[in-house]
Structures are given as C-alpha cells and as structure tokens.
Amino acid sequence: MSMQQPTCTTLPGAMSLILTAAVALAVAAAVVRYNRKYRGLRLPPGPPGWPIVGNLFQVAFSGKLFIHYIRDLRREYGPILTLRMGVRTLVVISSAELAHEALVQKGQEFASRPAENATRNIFSSNKFTVNSAVYGAEWRSLRRNMVSGMLSTSRLREFRPARRRAMDRFVSRMRAEADAGDDSVWVLRNARFAVFCILLDMTFGLLDLDEAHILRIDAVMKRVLLATGVRMDDYLPFLRPFFRRQQRRALDVRREQVDTLLPLINRRRAILRDRDTRPADPDVAAPFSYLDSLLDLRIEGRDGVASDDELVTLCAELINGGTDTTATAIEWAMARIVDNPSIQARLHEEIMQQVGDTRPVDEKDTDGMPYLQAFVKELLRKHPPTYFSLTHAAVKPGSKLAGYDVPADANLDIFLPGISEDPKLWDRPAEFDPDRFLSGGETADMTGSAGIRMIPFGAGRRICPGLSMGTTHIALMVARMLQAFEWQAHPSQPKLDFKDKVEFTVVMEQPLLAMVTPRKIFF
Ligand code: HEM
Numbered sequence: 001m002s003m004q005q006p007t008c009t010t011l012p013g014a015m016s017l018i019l020t021a022a023v024a025l026a027v028a029a030a031v032v033r034y035n036r037k038y039r040g041l042r043l044p045p046g047p048p049g050w051p052i053v054g055n056l057f058q059v060a061f062s063g064k065l066f067i068h069y070i071r072d073l074r075r076e077y078g079p080i081l082t083l084r085m086g087v088r089t090l091v092v093i094s095s096a097e098l099a100h101e102a103l104v105q106k107g108q109e110f111a112s113r114p115a116e117n118a119t120r121n122i123f124s125s126n127k128f129t130v131n132s133a134v135y136g137a138e139w140r141s142l143r144r145n146m147v148s149g150m151l152s153t154s155r156l157r158e159f160r161p162a163r164r165r166a167m168d169r170f171v172s173r174m175r176a177e178a179d180a181g182d183d184s185v186w187v188l189r190n191a192r193f194a195v196f197c198i199l200l201d202m203t204f205g206l207l208d209l210d211e212a213h214i215l216r217i218d219a220v221m222k223r224v225l226l227a228t229g230v231r232m233d234d235y236l237p238f239l240r241p242f243f244r245r246q247q248r249r250a251l252d253v254r255r256e257q258v259d260t261l262l263p264l265i266n267r268r269r270a271i272l273r274d275r276d277t278r279p280a281d282p283d284v285a286a287p288f289s290y291l292d293s294l295l296d297l298r299i300e301g302r303d304g305v306a307s308d309d310e311l312v313t314l315c316a317e318l319i320n321g322g323t324d325t326t327a328t329a330i331e332w333a334m335a336r337i338v339d340n341p342s343i344q345a346r347l348h349e350e351i352m353q354q355v356g357d358t359r360p361v362d363e364k365d366t367d368g369m370p371y372l373q374a375f376v377k378e379l380l381r382k383h384p385p386t387y388f389s390l391t392h393a394a395v396k397p398g399s400k401l402a403g404y405d406v407p408a409d410a411n412l413d414i415f416l417p418g419i420s421e422d423p424k425l426w427d428r429p430a431e432f433d434p435d436r437f438l439s440g441g442e443t444a445d446m447t448g449s450a451g452i453r454m455i456p457f458g459a460g461r462r463i464c465p466g467l468s469m470g471t472t473h474i475a476l477m478v479a480r481m482l483q484a485f486e487w488q489a490h491p492s493q494p495k496l497d498f499k500d501k502v503e504f505t506v507v508m509e510q511p512l513l514a515m516v517t518p519r520k521i522f523f
Contacts, residue, residue: 047076080093108135108395138299141299166197170191186511201289326477334514340432343375344487357519394410483519486519491515493510
C-alpha cells in the first residue's frame with residue numbers, strides 16, 4: 001500500500017547498436033510527448049529535473065527513503081509539490097487543507113486510480129479489485145459488496161469466533177517462543193501470523209487449515225508483494241526489455257498464487273454445494289465467508305460472474321489489505337509499551353478493572369476501555385502504517401488543487417504524516433502521548449468527516465473500508481498481549497530506536513525483539 005523507491009537492475013553487458021538507437025529514438029519521442037502534454041499547464045512547484053528522467057535519479061540516488069525524501073522536499077516546496085519520475089508525474093500533497101480539498105470538497109474529481117504497469121495488472125486482474133479499480137460502476141459494485149458482505153459492523157461481529165481462535169493461538173505461540181528461547185519474542189512476525197489467520201478464516205471460511213499450510217499460503221502472498229514492487233521501467237518504459245526476467249518471474253508467482261488459492265476456493269464451493277444435503281461441520285467450515293459473497297456477485301456493467309482467476313485476485317485483496325497494515329501497527333504499539341512502563345501499567349490496570357484475569361479480553365470489552373482507545377488513536381497518529389494513502393488520480397482532465405493544474409494522468413499522493421505531525425494542528429506533535437485524546441484534550445475523527453487532523457485510513461470516497469476491522473484488531477491484540485504478559489526491553493535493544501523503514505508498510509528499522517514474563521491468568 002505504500003510508495004516504494006525505484007531500484008536499478010543490472011543491464012546485460014553487450015548491447016547492440018540497434019537497441020541503443022531505438023532507446024535514443026524512444027527518448028527523443030518521450031521529450032516531445034512530455035512537452036506537448038503539459039504545455040500551458042501550471043503544475044505545483046518542485047525540484048528542477050533532467051530531460052526524460054525528470055527527478056527520478058535524484059530520488060533513486062538520494063540515499064534516503066522516499067518517505068524521508070518527501071519530508072525534506074516539503075520543507076523546501078511546501079504542502080503541494082510536483083516530482084517528475086520519468087513518464088510519471090507525481091503531485092504530492094501534505095496538509096489538512098489540501099487533503100480536504102482533494103478528498104472531500106473535490107472528492108469525486110480525485111476518486112480514481114492511475115494506470116498501472118503490466119505486472120500489477122496481472123495481479124489485479126486488470127484493475128478488478130476495490131483498491132485498484134478506476135472510479136465508476138465496477139468499483140462501486142465491488143466496494144459495496146466488500147463493505148456489506150464483509151466489513152459492516154454486523155458481519156464483523158459474526159467473525160468473533162475466528163478472532164477468538166486466532167488470539168488464543170497467538171498467545172500460545174508467543175508463550176512457546178518465549179519458553180523455547182530466553183523469554184524473548186519477535187513481535188511483528190507473531191502479530192502478522194495472527195492477523196493473517198483471521199483474514200484467511202474470513203475470506204475462505206475454512207477452519208481446519210493447519211499451521212504449515214497457512215505458512216505456505218503466507219509465503220506465496222509475500223512473494224506476490226515482492227513481485228509487484230516499484231521498478232525502474234515503471235517510470236522509463238523504454239527500459240522494459242531489460243526487465244523481461246522480472247516479468248517472467250512475476251508470471252510464475254501469479255501462477256503460484258492461483259495454484260495456492262484456487263484449491264481453497266474449490267473446497268469452499270464444494271462445502272456450499274453439499275450444505276443442503278449434509279450440514280457442514282462447524283469445526284471445518286464457517287457459516288459465512290467473503291468468498292461466498294463473490295461467487296454469484298453481479299457487477300454493474302458486466303456480464304456473468306467473476307472468473308476463477310478474478311476470485312483469486314479478490315480474495316487475495318482482502319487478505320493483503322488487512323495483514324501488513326495491522327501487524328505493523330502492533331509492532332509500533334508494543335515498542336511504545338516496552339519503552340514506557342507507565343503506559344503499560346495504565347493499560348494493564350484498565351484491563352484488570354474491565355475484565356480481570358479469569359477470562360480472556362473480548363473485543364466487546366475494548367470499547368469500554370478509554371485509555372486503550374486513546375492509545376490506539378495516538379498509535380495511528382504517530383505511526384500510520386502507510387505514510388502515503390493509495391495513489392489517487394483525477395477522473396478527467398482539467399482538475400485543480402490549490403489553484404495548480406493536476407493532469408489526469410498524474411499520480412496524486414497524500415503524505416499522511418504531513419497532517420498528523422503538523423504543529424499547527426497538534427500540541428507537541430513529536431511526542432507520543434495517548435492522554436492528548438482523553439477528556440477535554442484533543443479530538444480526532446479518523447474518518448476525516450468532521451474535519452481532517454489525522455487520516456491513517458485516508459478519507460472520502462476511497463477511505464479504507466477496513467477501518468473498523470483494523471482498529472478492532474489492534475485494540476484486541478494489544479489487550480490480549482498485555483493481559484497475558486508483562487513486557488520489557490530486550491538486553492540487545494535496551495534503548496529502543498524509533499527509526500522507520502519501508503517494507504510494504506512502514507515498519508521499525510530494527511525489528512522489535514521484546515522480553516515477556518507470563519502473568520498469572522486463570523483461563
Ligand atoms: C490499521 C489497519 C489499516 C490501515 C492503516 C489502512 C490504511 C488504508 C489506506 C491509507 C487506504 C487508502 C485510502 C485512499 O485511497 O485514500 C486504504 C485503502 C483500502 N484498504 Fe485499508 N487499512 C487498514 C486495514 C485494512 C483492512 C483490515 C482491510 C480489509 C480487510 C483493508 C482494505 C482496504 C481496501 C480494499 C482499500 C481500497 C479502498 C478503495 O480504493 O476504495 N484495509 N487502507
């Protein structure tokens with residue numbers, strides 16, 4: 001879900017003259033095309049670039065992560081700026097006013113997604129997913145189905161048993177890891193696995209997948225994320241011939257993804273088919289799954305139902321959308337808890353008051369825990385799992401932001417920390433302080449509908465449909481981890497370093513290893 005830095009690849013040693021001439025011609029044609037395309041437009045300011053490549057090499061060889069590069073550029077050029085990355089033009093906005101203009105006031109104008117490269121089109125079945133679809137009837141049908149079929153409050157409630165199961169497994173896995181080692185646990189890895197299990201249950205409704213099988217599916221999903229990462233030829237398409245190997249590899253990974261997920265789809269189909277004659281075993285099949293809602297789904301403006309390949313794509317979207325984002329948030333959460341014993345003590349005290357130690361915390365309990373709710377808000381303010389919302393695009397030519405032109409083929413990116421760390425909006429924005437959200441303090445409507453101050457889930461028409469699920473999972477996991485263990489810094493990381501890096505989402509540069517001491521619990 002995040003912008004990644006382009007990477008260079010090694011070009012083959014011998015290049016023919018013909019190829020060189022072809023590249024030179026393509027380059028000249030690109031200059032002419034670019035000059036023609038943007039003639040007469042007033043783009044937002046930005047660093048001067050070179051012909052053809054624009055700012056691409058400045059970014060790629062800056063020695064900084066893209067998220068840090070943008071933070072620095074913002075200081076120089078302000079909250080709206082342009083970067084030319086080869087054939088792509090990026091308009092980056094980073095203030096609450098501009099996010100409001102783009103996502104709310106002109107929400108419909110900027111509700112689309114930009115064109116994608118061939119590799120990503122394979123994995124999105126030609127933009128047949130909620131997150132990649134251009135703004136229109138197809139997107140509306142898919143999104144409506146995801147929200148009502150899966151992410152509504154009532155549907156979310158139906159999956160309480162799946163969460164309960166995954167949470168029990170999560171706590172016992174960590175206990176086993178601590179017992180096997182020196183009382184230490186890797187937080188991100190365990191959290192990621194737990195969220196992945198919940199989303200697999202919800203997507204396919206198959207409850208008897210063993211751990212080895214789940215890990216195999218997870219490994220394939222990770223390979224998909226790697227295969228769809230940003231490449232140099234996304235920006236300089238004339239380099240595509242040099243990326244044939246990566247393209248072939250991406251096709252192999254897609255085949256692997258289909259071969260891994262299609263058997264799960266077919267098993268669920270068989271369960272649904274037999275259900276009338278032979279009731280499904282409740283330990284094997286959930287009463288409902290996201291896949292069920294997709295099997296007969298009619299999409300506006302389209303004949304027939306989704307093909308097997310498209311079903312694989314849509315199922316993968318639900319799993320991917322919620323896994324790394326939520327797991328990343330948990331890692332930052334536990335780092336803050338390890339770093340600050342008083343936060344840990346207050347959260348634990350609230351859990352003891354609300355639930356005690358004779359039964360596990362349930363998601364319903366977390367609604368009645370104001371300090372935990374404030375902690376989750378502060379977590380998503382200070383450590384949004386993605387620093388950029390998904391890339392937006394104008395629906396048609398002629399759109400403007402802050403008086404500047406935004407071409408219809410430009411990527412519109414919203415840099416979220418620019419808003420949640422703005423000293424004009426926040427008191428002591430650099431400090432991690434959940435108390436800011438408690439009575440009489442600061443407010444934060446994460447949907448942005450009552451004004452934009454922090455929008456870790458985006459805002460407007462394309463706001464993340466998993467907002468409730470994401471926050472529910474974070475609060476529940478943090479509470480269960482604190483109810484089961486006392487957390488401390490590991491001797492190898494006595495003073496935690498809160499530096500970030502991008503790995504699909506924004507994770508800790510140094511993955512969190514923490515010491516845990518099991519607490520006395522009686523269930
Ligand atoms: C802490 C957890 C999460 C965070 C921080 C997060 C963040 C985001 C952000 C920033 C966007 C882009 C919004 C925009 O384009 O303006 C987004 C979109 C999306 N998210 Fe999430 N997300 C989270 C959890 C989830 C979950 C649990 C799911 C589903 C299971 C999900 C599914 C999606 C989908 C399908 C979209 C695309 C929406 C569209 O284009 O209409 N996310 N998310």
